Amino acid sequence: MGKGGNQGGGATEREAPMPTFSWEEIQKHNLRTDKWLVIDRKVYNITKWSSRHPGGQRVIGHYAGEDATDAFRAFHRDLDFVHKFMKPLLIGELAPEEPGQDHGKNSQITEDFRALRKTAEDMNLFKSNHLFFLLLLAHIIAMESIAWFTIFYFGNGWIPTVITAFVLATSQAQAGWLQHDYGHLSVYKKSTWNHFVHKFIIGHLKGASANWWNHRHFQHHAKPNIFHKDPDVNMLHVFVLGEWQPVEDLAWAVSYYARFLLTYSPFYGILGAVLFLNFIRFLESHWFVWVTQMNHIVMEIDCEPYRDWFSSQLAATCNVEQSLFNDWFSGHLNFQIEHHLFPTMPRHNFHKVAPLVKSLCAKHGIKYQEKPLLRALQDIIRSLKKSGQLWLDAYLHK
Template identity: 90%
Template sequence: MPTFRWEEIQKHSLRTDQWLVIDRKVYNITEWSHRHPGGHRVIGHYAGEDATDVFLAFHRNLDFVRKFMKPLLIGELAPEEPSQDHSKNSQITEDFRALRKTAEDMNLFKSNHLFFLLYLAHIIVMESIAWFTIFYFGNGWIPTVITAFILATSQAQAGWLQHDYGHLSVYKKSTWNHIAHKFMIGHLKGASANWWNHRHFQHHAKPNIFHKDPDVNMLHVFVLGKWQPIEDLAWAISYYARFFITYIPFYGVLGAIIFLNFIRFLESHWFVWVTQMNHIVMEIDQEPYRDWFSSQLAATCNVEQSFFNDWFSGHLNFQIEHHLFPTMPRHNLHKVAPLVRSLCAKHGIEYQQKPLLQALQDIIRSLRQSGQLWLDAYLHK
């Protein structure tokens, strides 16, 4: 089998010429990237690099995925070459893979199906309470506002639940996760599963990296790696039909539209504050070429654990552990957290954890700082 040096592999990092390394094997993904189920961008972000850890992080059924990799194999690293590219820390990588093996031995990647069933049930209960409130008390201002807050809460919680299925963390078979994800995000949220996958996996692959993480780009370009518009449109129609059929009798067409937009306004603010409190204020930069463990720690922080914080954020208060192990069921993230903290202490890596109020205040401080920078630039200071 041909052997390659990193100097040669790193030359193949263009969109039209892409190689990557997994377990010291070299793969040419130039053509395959356009058929990659996760989209061509997320796999292309690791062109010219070692992608072993991100490969392990994103895929549940490794034996199945490796069948598709065989035709792409073109060689392996030369024996004298290190396993890590760009002089990444090999000791941290070795320790992290040992940590992952420990988590697997502890069955932390095994899902508790009752947990997710009860979680779905509490969303359905909130939807039912919302309808009953309007049906019983009428469409006055007070029942309407109460119902809007209940529905915004159910929408936020549905958002966290679709996130679980999107990360393949509920069922052992990826297919079942994909089917459930399409239903959750489509029927309960009215959004596109394909759009979510395309953007969110890029964020996890290269968090807070300009031009690779869509969440930090100034301009969001909605170009999908594998968009199925008819299917996505069907799910959106099912969502809006369900909502309008339920509430048009109480508010009329225009009233139902205004009511839905008010609910969306409340839920979107909830979503933004939760997702940003775990990434702000964190390092945002060009490609620093760190190992997987260090790169995720540099871009995420945790919020202290409590029953409310877990529920309020959909367990995204364990953002560090979620980024390190995207397919781990959320109810097990707190179990792996002590192991992650121990590894951080061993290598002198900061493990940031904040109270909820401080995390929310950091967002305000970050917005104020950003606003001041833009003002200074506008005034040419």
């Protein structure tokens, strides 16, 4: 009887040993029609399943042919639940002689970062303070109420209109930071609850698409500032309708615009309310762009250099100094480094994990960049000026 046969007394059949693969073999499977990846030294064939991936097929496909362990842990809150979906995809494991990291990535940095993450978990830094987020939502609703009362009480003159526009632009910016928290699953333990509140805030309070946001934003986190993988730095980005549900998102958006027009058309008329809304969007979008870009656009933008998770996030992000105003103004995205390293960590805990991150950077000689707010904004202007000069030189054929 063979090795796998029953051996007397009804002994259970032994499982056949799993196939083993080298990195050279795994890295060949990085095509759109042929995708493997590695998590905790286990090899998974995600070719067919990637189209059903809740985060979109692109974000998971960006790790085809690579070790995705740290990205997997960063994006998924309930690992036990997610592992259930991975079992049918398992095809083997790394050969014993193969290193845990692909493309010669720094294994010591990876090991130290995973120890840091374990420390953060032991410190309960992934546990959310629900009152914190409830107060954030309350202050957004309060601003919406103040805005309506200003117009109702003082009328639709220029001064009340401008004041109301700035109040509503502020509430929109704050709603943007809050939907970001729920979109990253950093508030509730159950993903379903996070997804529902995320859809409500980004849809009903902002009139945008939750699925479109997920489709783009998680790609940015997976490969920040990498051409052809980070939508935020791609000049052209093909949008795949199959990766979001437009009907569902449209319903949320319609509820937002209907609410806004019903609220303000009695004061301005339909056309006036539309123009008023566009002015608010103009103010809020500038706020949003300056905050999100001050931590990214001044950093390195390049084709993929195949760094470990820790090094790749540090190369693409920088922080803005902490203060009560900076925290509120940026939705704690002034802690961009910590947010990128731990996307599911509640923002109110970033300042607690920051000293640990700084210490790890110092150990491995990695630059931890932190700036004052005004300098960060000035860096954007310098970056724009530099880019404009390059385009001008190209136009003049210098």
